[in-house]
Amino acid sequence: MPITTCVFDAYGTLFDVNAAAAEAAKDPAYPGLAAVWPALASDWRRKQLEYTWLRAVADRHCDFWQVTQDGLDWALEAQGLEDPALRARLLALYRHLPTYPEVPAMLASLKARGLATAILSNGSPDMLGAAVASAGIAKQLDAVLSVESVGIFKPHARVYDLVGTHFGCAADQVLFVSANGWDAAGAAGYGFRTIWVNRAGAPLDRLYAQPHHTLPDLAPVPELV
Amino acid sequence: MPITTCVFDAYGTLFDVNAAAAEAAKDPAYPGLAAVWPALASDWRRKQLEYTWLRAVADRHCDFWQVTQDGLDWALEAQGLEDPALRARLLALYRHLPTYPEVPAMLASLKARGLATAILSNGSPDMLGAAVASAGIAKQLDAVLSVESVGIFKPHARVYDLVGTHFGCAADQVLFVSANGWDAAGAAGYGFRTIWVNRAGAPLDRLYAQPHHTLPDLAPVPELV
Numbered sequence: 001m002p003i004t005t006c007v008f009d010a011y012g013t014l015f016d017v018n019a020a021a022a023e024a025a026k027d028p029a030y031p032g033l034a035a036v037w038p039a040l041a042s043d044w045r046r047k048q049l050e051y052t053w054l055r056a057v058a059d060r061h062c063d064f065w066q067v068t069q070d071g072l073d074w075a076l077e078a079q080g081l082e083d084p085a086l087r088a089r090l091l092a093l094y095r096h097l098p099t100y101p102e103v104p105a106m107l108a109s110l111k112a113r114g115l116a117t118a119i120l121s122n123g124s125p126d127m128l129g130a131a132v133a134s135a136g137i138a139k140q141l142d143a144v145l146s147v148e149s150v151g152i153f154k155p156h157a158r159v160y161d162l163v164g165t166h167f168g169c170a171a172d173q174v175l176f177v178s179a180n181g182w183d184a185a186g187a188a189g190y191g192f193r194t195i196w197v198n199r200a201g202a203p204l205d206r207l208y209a210q211p212h213h214t215l216p217d218l219a220p221v222p223e224l225v
Numbered sequence: 226m227p228i229t230t231c232v233f234d235a236y237g238t239l240f241d242v243n244a245a246a247a248e249a250a251k252d253p254a255y256p257g258l259a260a261v262w263p264a265l266a267s268d269w270r271r272k273q274l275e276y277t278w279l280r281a282v283a284d285r286h287c288d289f290w291q292v293t294q295d296g297l298d299w300a301l302e303a304q305g306l307e308d309p310a311l312r313a314r315l316l317a318l319y320r321h322l323p324t325y326p327e328v329p330a331m332l333a334s335l336k337a338r339g340l341a342t343a344i345l346s347n348g349s350p351d352m353l354g355a356a357v358a359s360a361g362i363a364k365q366l367d368a369v370l371s372v373e374s375v376g377i378f379k380p381h382a383r384v385y386d387l388v389g390t391h392f393g394c395a396a397d398q399v400l401f402v403s404a405n406g407w408d409a410a411g412a413a414g415y416g417f418r419t420i421w422v423n424r425a426g427a428p429l430d431r432l433y434a435q436p437h438h439t440l441p442d443l444a445p446v447p448e449l450v
Binding site for chain 2: 047050051053054055056057058059060062069070071073074077078152153154155156157182185186189202203204205206207208
């Protein structure tokens with residue numbers, strides 16, 4: 001079936017999740033951050049994701065804003081940086097993450113080709129609303145779909161079901177794009193056509209399905225529709 | 226209720242999962258391993274666990290020997306060490322991991338106090354059988370319970386259910402011991418009394434439940450019964 005609908009993961013795919021720690025590290029108010037912000041950002045992201053998976057397995061859902069705070073608290077303690085002002089600053093930055101530079105033109109190209117576009121994210125609706133608005137990409141997105149409407153995190157099938165429910169399309173009419181290898185594998189296993197955006201040159205995740213394409217960034221996505 | 230049954234996680238708790246890479250790194254046949262074995266061991270363990278959680282969320286179970294191989298393949302590629310002989314050596318070592326030094330005396334002390342003892346592990350029955358036999362601790366364990374009998378990984382409640390099903394005890398009669406913070410949290414959320422063995426001095430995981438006790442190693446476990 002031809003692709004009708006391009007669906008993007010949000011955090012790490014459209015929005016640069018490392019930007020919060022990188023930006024705070026420029027602030028002279030937090031001199032301890034300059035040397036360790038990459039490790040802080042990595043731990044924050046790792047724990048945030050681990051907590052989504054663990055909560056999904058144990059049937060203990062909470063929203064992504066909670067696990068984002070929980071992951072940050074773990075990461076700050078690991079670096080000995082338990083400073084309430086720094087915590088508040090990082091969380092505020094996380095609500096307004098920048099997109100990767102190629103995102104606006106890539107989305108505009110998909111819309112010019114007549115494709116439906118959407119976000120499908122673990123993020124809570126208010127987080128996603130704030131991020132999309134501050135990035136100025138709302139007009140290029142036909143839908144912003146959050147796991148909150150099904151109460152479980154990716155890669156549960158109920159999350160990927162949201163696309164067909166919203167757009168009325170079949171799974172093989174969907175091109176799903178994620179920079180998270182596990183999310184790309186999950187979407188491929190579900191039945192979407194899938195692109196893994198592998199900015200870091202990481203090894204392919206050894207899971208139950210593999211993405212159909214791998215790209216170094218989002219710019220070539222319209223060519224694969 | 227008084228504790229009747231002490232249940233231990235296996236990998237990382239009784240058995241030192243880093244020992245495989247550490248041992249292989251002593252072998253002059255693998256000179257590339259000496260400098261990077263800690264990173265290899267860390268990636269291997271991280272991916273192995275991630276794959277258990279992702280497969281549980283997506284309802285794509287396979288056994289732990291498969292995810293152990295999958296995690297190793299990711300980790301070897303990340304280090305540029307894709308050598309079939311090294312892969313085979315590391316997997317062979319993984320089947321005969323040493324226990325932490327305090328394990329035999331700690332188990333003997335629990336048995337001397339009349340407690341039932343068991344392993345409850347993600348490991349497949351044949352992996353656990355090989356590990357217990359080569360460590361010489363079979364006589365100190367009343368049961369070796371594997372997730373394979375329920376077909377999903379920790380921290381799903383069906384896994385923790387195995388203890389009550391086997392021993393006929395209530396959840397609050399079980400003392401569950403794990404060096405994996407997420408497993409200790411999962412067991413505490415399930416209703417077991419729980420000890421987290423925090424050898425590395427890591428931050429507490431911010432999850433839906435907390436362990437009742439934290440210890441630096443397994444030696445004091447009998448004092449907490």
